[in-house]
Amino acid sequence: MTESASGEDLRIVIVNPDEFTRALLRRHLATNGCRVLGDASEAKAGLRLVRSLQPDLAVLGIGRTAESSVELVAGVREDMPSCGIIVLSDRDTPEVI
Numbered sequence: 594m595t596e597s598a599s600g601e602d603l604r605i606v607i608v609n610p611d612e613f614t615r616a617l618l619r620r621h622l623a624t625n626g627c628r629v630l631g632d633a634s635e636a637k638a639g640l641r642l643v644r645s646l647q648p649d650l651a652v653l654g655i656g657r658t659a660e661s662s663v664e665l666v667a668g669v670r671e672d673m674p675s676c677g678i679i680v681l682s683d684r685d686t687p688e689v690i
């Protein structure tokens with residue numbers, strides 16, 4: 594079982610533009626003892642979700658534009674400095690990185 598610093602199940606929000614990827618992540622994380630609190634397909638909705646649900650971890654997928662993803666990461670970091678962030682991308686260009 595995966596636990597947060599408080600000893601409870603790790604609470605996660607997923608933000609990813611791809612529906613299949615969100616479903617795959619949700620299933621994998623839940624199978625491994627994490628609590629997926631919710632998911633969103635776009636950055637603005639994802640930031641609202643993170644703000645309202647206060648997860649331990651945000652798993653963020655890079656969208657069509659890296660700018661919106663950078664804004665999402667910055668927003669999560671600014672609003673919830675204790676929230677961990679994992680950023681996923683299927684692109685490895687210098688601009689994205």
